[in-house]
Amino acid sequence: MNITVIGAGYVGLVTATCFADLGNKVLCIEKSENKIRKLSAGESPIYEPGLTELLRENIERKNLLFGRDIAEGVAYADVIFLCVGTPQSEDGRADLSQVEEASRQIALCMKSYKLVIEKSTVPVNTHRWVKRTMYRYLSSDIPFDVASNPEFLREGSALSDFMNPDRIVVGVENDRVKETFIALYKPITDKGHPLLVTNPAEAELIKHAANSFLAMKISYINKLADLCEKTGADITMVAKGIGLDTRIGTRFLQAGIGYGGSCFPKDVKAFIRIAEQNGVDFTLLKDTEIINCERRERFIDKIEQILWINKDKNIAVWGLAFKADTDDIRESPAITIVKALEESGANLFLYDPAAMDNFKLVMPEKANLRYAQDKYDALSNCDALIVLTDWKEFAEADLSEVKKRLRLPIVIDGRNIFPLELMKTQGFEYYSIGR
Ligand code: UGA
Numbered sequence: 001m002n003i004t005v006i007g008a009g010y011v012g013l014v015t016a017t018c019f020a021d022l023g024n025k026v027l028c029i030e031k032s033e034n035k036i037r038k039l040s041a042g043e044s045p046i047y048e049p050g051l052t053e054l055l056r057e058n059i060e061r062k063n064l065l066f067g068r069d070i071a072e073g074v075a076y077a078d079v080i081f082l083c084v085g086t087p088q089s090e091d092g093r094a095d096l097s098q099v100e101e102a103s104r105q106i107a108l109c110m111k112s113y114k115l116v117i118e119k120s121t122v123p124v125n126t127h128r129w130v131k132r133t134m135y136r137y138l139s140s141d142i143p144f145d146v147a148s149n150p151e152f153l154r155e156g157s158a159l160s161d162f163m164n165p166d167r168i169v170v171g172v173e174n175d176r177v178k179e180t181f182i183a184l185y186k187p188i189t190d191k192g193h194p195l196l197v198t199n200p201a202e203a204e205l206i207k208h209a210a211n212s213f214l215a216m217k218i219s220y221i222n223k224l225a226d227l228c229e230k231t232g233a234d235i236t237m238v239a240k241g242i243g244l245d246t247r248i249g250t251r252f253l254q255a256g257i258g259y260g261g262s263c264f265p266k267d268v269k270a271f272i273r274i275a276e277q278n279g280v281d282f283t284l285l286k287d288t289e290i291i292n293c294e295r296r297e298r299f300i301d302k303i304e305q306i307l308w309i310n311k312d313k314n315i316a317v318w319g320l321a322f323k324a325d326t327d328d329i330r331e332s333p334a335i336t337i338v339k340a341l342e343e344s345g346a347n348l349f350l351y352d353p354a355a356m357d358n359f360k361l362v363m364p365e366k367a368n369l370r371y372a373q374d375k376y377d378a379l380s381n382c383d384a385l386i387v388l389t390d391w392k393e394f395a396e397a398d399l400s401e402v403k404k405r406l407r408l409p410i411v412i413d414g415r416n417i418f419p420l421e422l423m424k425t426q427g428f429e430y431y432s433i434g435r
Pocket residue numbers: 121151152153154155156211214218251252253254255256257258259260261262263264322323324
């Protein structure tokens with residue numbers, strides 16, 4: 001099948017590359033010249049394990065092309081995926097201007113039938129606006145369909161999430177569109193992954209509802225972690241104990257310094273606003289958000305309670321990305337925490353396996369804020385090590401080397417990456433979350 005993908009951000013690029021890899025001919029349209037230059041040379045503008053290789057393979061196989069001209073994209077395929085950004089606007093709602101612009105431009109250059117599919121995360125009933133916009137700008141009575149096909153991939157495991165999804169959700173209004181999706185996803189459904197057919201409004205809702213539910217699960221376990229700290233229980237055991245109930249499930253019950261990234265914070269906010277606009281006061285999600293914001297402050301207080309005075313202390317920080325396996329620092333708890341430590345007068349030595357370049361744009365290097373060569377280099381002569389991201393290479397660190405390098409064997413872990421017993425036997429003064 002010929003497919004056009006509009007937008008080469010996280011979702012667009014992964015969608016384009018994976019559909020190309022499944023044997024389709026894909027043209028990905030992107031405004032940024034810089035991105036197009038990189039992509040055409042087989043370079044991924046985002047850090048995602050395995051993406052560069054898959055990108056190159058499919059460019060070589062001529063299954064994947066990049067371009068800037070939306071008219072070219074519209075002429076190229078009958079199936080068009082909208083993967084443009086839907087950032088947060090000042091009042092918390094999703095800013096849909098890029099969705100409107102793409103819908104308008106598609107309509108303006110359409111000469112034959114098109115199926116326009118929303119893949120970006122959008123508020124419920126956005127499909128109605130896409131349709132309305134297209135009707136308004138179409139020059140003649142050309143038929144088209146609008147469908148919703150939300151994406152559930154996670155940064156860091158995006159390719160495998162796309163190819164092996166828990167489910168594929170398609171929101172359609174007629175059988176023709178349903179059959180197109182069945183054909184498009186056949187290589188994936190043949191492996192046993194289910195495809196759920198709904199109407200477009202349900203599909204749009206499912207995306208926001210899923211992200212909000214997962215965020216709520218994280219805030220729940222984080223609040224429970226506070227109770228564990230007060231009562232002498234270990235949150236990892238409590239999480240295991242409740243998670244083994246298959247109705248609850250063990251995943252997304254990792255307590256820590258809260259969720260970040262480009263999705264959960266934005267989507268929870270947007271979902272609260274969507275509910276509000278429809279007369280529903282979603283207090284459960286408001287609390288989810290409040291609890292998440294408090295995590296960072298609580299952790300900053302915890303550091304102060306342990307170190308007493310941060311001023312002039314040398315502090316090593318492991319992890320700047322909002323989670324492991326990504327260079328993304330958007331809404332990363334590390335931004336708030338590192339800023340607070342810096343303001344309190346500490347000398348900081350930061351290290352992250354992938355996110356340092358991005359972090360430097362927010363917090364440039366200076367006398368009291370240095371970026372280390374590697375994780376051990378960050379530790380030399382430090383009074384404490386603070387862990388902010390759950391990278392595997394941190395969990396697998398040589399603890400005797402860590403102890404040797406630190407001036408004081410104090411580890412304050414915001415992600416619970418080390419076993420309590422091990423830290424005790426290794427002689428660390430170890431603090432973590434809810435244990
Ligand atoms: C999230 C969803 O998991 C995807 O399904 C969705 O497609 C994506 O948003 C999106 O809407 O585009 P992502 O933001 O990549 O994916 O990251 P997650 O793995 O979900 O983690 C989000 C945050 O929650 C991270 O800061 C992570 O550290 C935190 N987290 C996650 C916890 O604190 N505890 C957990 O148990 C799990």
